[in-house]
Amino acid sequence: MIYLDSAATSPMRKEALDAYIEAATSAFGNTQSLHDAGSTAADYVASCRQMWARFLNGREEGIYFTANASEGNQLTIRSLLRGRPPEFKDIVTTKLEHASVLTTMHELEKEGYRIHYIPVNIFGVIDIQAFEQTVSHETALVVMQLVNSEMGAIQPVKACANYAKQYDVPIHCDIVQGFGKIPLNVTELGVTSVVCSAHKIGGPKGVGIVYINPSIHWESVYEGTTHQHGFRAGTVDVPAIVAATIAAKYALADQPEAFQQALLLQKFVLENLPLNVQLVGRQSMKSPFILGLIMPHVEGQWMMLECNRHQIAISTGTACKIGFGEAMSAMSAIGYESDEARKFVRISFNQHTTVEEVEAFLKVVKQSLYENKIKATL
Incomplete structure (x- = not known):
């Protein structure tokens, strides 16, 4: 996975x-x-x-x-x-x-x-x-x-x-x-x-x-x-x-290299995000290890399950809040309405995460956007 x-x-x-x-x-x-x-x-x-x-x-x-x-x-x-x-x-x-x-x-x-x-x-x-x-x-x-x-x-x-x-x-x-x-x-x-x-x-x-x-x-x-x-x-x-x-x-020994890798991964994601997929937060004011994204077409729970079907693990927010509107309180605090907040997903990296793995995630997102667009025209 x-x-x-x-x-x-x-x-x-x-x-x-x-x-x-x-x-x-x-x-x-x-x-x-x-x-x-x-x-x-x-x-x-x-x-x-x-x-x-x-x-x-x-x-x-x-x-x-x-x-x-x-x-x-x-x-x-x-x-x-x-x-x-x-x-x-x-x-x-x-x-x-x-x-x-x-x-x-x-x-x-x-x-x-x-x-x-x-x-x-x-x-x-x-x-x-x-x-x-x-x-x-x-x-x-x-x-x-x-x-x-x-x-x-x-x-x-x-x-x-x-x-x-x-x-x-x-x-x-x-x-x-x-x-x-x-x-x-x-x-x-x-x-x-x-x-x-x-x-x-x-x-x-x-x-x-x-x-x-x-x-x-x-x-x-x-x-x-x-x-x-x-x-x-x-x-x-x-x-x-x-x-x-x-x-x-070992984490502290690896930290400088892992941080640079996370910056590279974040840059790759932002340069290749499909249109209308929105980054939550500002690139210059956040950790590159965590990316919160708002999907334009489906709820985060659906996207998480779709990624899981392709053997890709992502989340819809902090694991400690699952079942309690995990990202809703945070999204509400920064000004997102509940309908938008429900479209939230999070991807996060470790020192072994690769560009190819992130690319696979983006491919699933793009495919789901395409299929959603096709359904909308039927």
């Missing part, structure tokens, strides 16, 4: 698979156990923390491992809020965030927080002036994704973080679709915390990576939790963490 859905998940790298097997064999102990088997496992995790600290330009005591990035978002947001003064009830975010963030926002609103959604333009980029008018000394937290999952829009996170610092407001950033893909320096972003996902970069599913600046106060969500300094309860999955770390190492 031609796989053009890497924003949903990516195939595991061989190096990550090998690392998983080696760690499962050599470090099967519980990191909390005091015997040698436990100490060996703990040493593996400590080494992984050191490596992730280097990857993210942070301090190793700020690295935590979760079951996935969704859990990482939820735990980080709530941990940071619990560390803020209780009278601070304003949260600033956008409607383009991942489902795990939007769900948490809905929950927090019921708990008495005031959620301020900053508007975005037709390209999916926030209104920085509206952001600056909203953030104040009473803001508890800013939550902003770096790269949008549907269209790849890149937010001006660095500028927002610099502004928030004037009021000592922490900012949490989901960098799942950015880490290992686009040029990225977490220290330069100036954010308080970030979340990464292993399976987006060739690692195993079931591992999220969180970094919280150790100089920032946070409090545990679950009282009495002892694992990972109280950040998350439960025995850590040592082999999966090792595999995730090795995947990240």
Whole structure:
């Protein structure tokens, strides 16, 4: 199958698979156990923390491992809020965030927080002036994704973080679709915390990576939790963490070349798109790894199934929202009507995606357009 859905998940790298097997064999102990088997496992995790600290330009005591990035978002947001003064009830975010963030926002609103959604333009980029008018000394937290999952829009996170610092407001950033893909320096972003996902970069599913600046106060969500300094309860999955770390190492090594390949693929798509097929977002303001497209003639679900019939995997939006109008909220936020939003499809690349594979997708789109035109004349 031609796989053009890497924003949903990516195939595991061989190096990550090998690392998983080696760690499962050599470090099967519980990191909390005091015997040698436990100490060996703990040493593996400590080494992984050191490596992730280097990857993210942070301090190793700020690295935590979760079951996935969704859990990482939820735990980080709530941990940071619990560390803020209780009278601070304003949260600033956008409607383009991942489902795990939007769900948490809905929950927090019921708990008495005031959620301020900053508007975005037709390209999916926030209104920085509206952001600056909203953030104040009473803001508890800013939550902003770096790269949008549907269209790849890149937010001006660095500028927002610099502004928030004037009021000592922490900012949490989901960098799942950015880490290992686009040029990225977490220290330069100036954010308080970030979340990464292993399976987006060739690692195993079931591992999220969180970094919280150790100089920032946070409090545990679950009282009495002892694992990972109280950040998350439960025995850590040592082999999966090792595999995730090795995947990240190779993803960062491959990143410059993979980015150039993604730029080439994006350019090829845009130069060969059939007339009336519309790119969502602006080429200069997005990640080349993700392309959101509006079909002029059929719903995205139909196009996805038609591609699948030709053994080509694409999507109709973020996999975490399937069954819940996956792209509808994002498309609505940037100004698309529901009829247009239903015609949305997404293709996304990894380091192995080729021009020939993208060309096969375009061929199916062109054929469906042709057949639709013929039917319209009958």
